[in-house]
Amino acid sequence: MSARLSRVSIGIALFIGAAISLYPLFFMLSTSLQPNAVILEYPPRLWPSEPTWDHYWEAWNSQQFGRSLLNSAFVTVAAFFALFALSSMLAFAYSRFEFRGKRISWLVLMACLTIPVMTLIIPQFVMIRDMGLYDSYWALVLVYTASGIPFTTFLLKGFFDSISREIDESVFMDGGSSRLLFLRIVMPLSKPAFVPAIIFNALYIWEEFPWALTIINDPAKRTLPVALANFQGQYTTQWGVVFAGSLLALLPILVLFLFLQRYLIRGMTAGAVKG
């Protein structure tokens, strides 16, 4: 009896939690579907009585939105390539080799993990400016790549370590190179470890705000978060367009997450984060 009661109360708590998690999204959706006149009415309406897609068309057609979507996609993809190439090689080096400076450089990398990224914004700004990269995609790609390396390397190394070393020996015995071991064996076996790494980095890069706000000046080069924040400043009362744009920006990352989430926990269980 009491077990059943506690199960029911847990169920109720879970539903309340789910409602709170989704409530702001629902709010965005309902606001974005209402005409401006209705949004400004008081009392506010929670349910759109005459839904309209106008705000979506308006957001989509406004020049800065479409452009910033492309910018974000480009920057994310470019940074992903660099980030995963460099991090997986680095993790492989730490997992499979002994070399001079291994311990100390690992400590440096882990120290980088604990530094709040934004405290570096001033020297990074000066450096990027000195390199002549102010207001360029490079400024975004380079810094996003570097910022993602410590955590990604940490995650991947944990997984690489769990792959048996006997495989290494048999590869080398057969005359295989370390490149072969890396590309044909360790990387394919580590697919689960890439899932949390992809999700965390996609979230970080896709939604990064302060750096993009600082280093990009040209409206045509803005990424999504900056464009959205700017939307709000520009159309102070046009919440419908702001939320329509926000939902469109959320969509790709939500799809990516729903697609990958089945593997997320498995990847983390097997990886570095252990009980």
Place this chain on the structure above:
Amino acid sequence: MYAKKLRRDAYLFFIPGFLFVCWFIVYPLVQNFLYSFYDFRLTRLSDKTFIGLDNYHAIFHEKLLWISLRNLLYYGLLTVPGQMVLGFLAAYALYRSFPGVKFFRAVYFVPVVTSWVVASLVFKFIFTDRGFLNYLLTDKLHWTSAPVSWLSTPFLALTVLALLGIWKGIGWVMVLYLAALQNVPQSLYDAAKVDGAGAWQRLVHITIPSVRQTSSFIQVMLIIGSFNVFTSVMLMTGGGPLHETEVLLSWMYNKAFKHYDLGYAAALAYLFALPIAVLNWLQMRRDKESD
């Protein structure tokens, strides 16, 4: 010869990534330290003057230091335990499979996927003076006689910022705990059941100690996260009214890019980043030793 070849390979894998980190993280970290001793203006970057500890001196005589410290402390005290407790409870309820478990796991992770910018905008909209919450409290439930100015009352604004932080972070904590809980051996629970331990005792004596290392990792990450609060402050209160909701990063950002005082801002960044790094470092070492 074989070993020598392997050592050469090691550097091929190691150098590109590590060099990149040194270039864009370690080197700026050193630069930041140096800048903090200079009178260094965004408006004349090529011409900086060494002024010793003047920037630090100025910071300690600034009232904003105590305001932003107080605000960070309040934010951290609400968000770190808030996310940990609720994230753990969610994981504890969802780590065994039952019909619908996947739905809840996905739903609880949705706020994590929502970007800071988007989340800040929605919260701002919900908590505006003529927003839905005030309508509910004043006109429907009659709990308040007049609309509450959530975002222009410093204490309430900070609380709203913290609520946003908690809302957005629970899912992340939950996922980390889900992974950890699945590694707790079932045999421990079975043994405890045989000994007659109840659900509460199993939770306190088996589950919580078993995920101790994950808890410690999460705690470190959440403390860093609470120091990193910036976007929500910028978009929801802008640090106002009268700088009362300013936190370290919003203050630093305004000093650097609105007042163009890079040296001062660099000193600020250092002053805050250093204790955090040391704290986390100590915690990580302690975890390593207790293994």
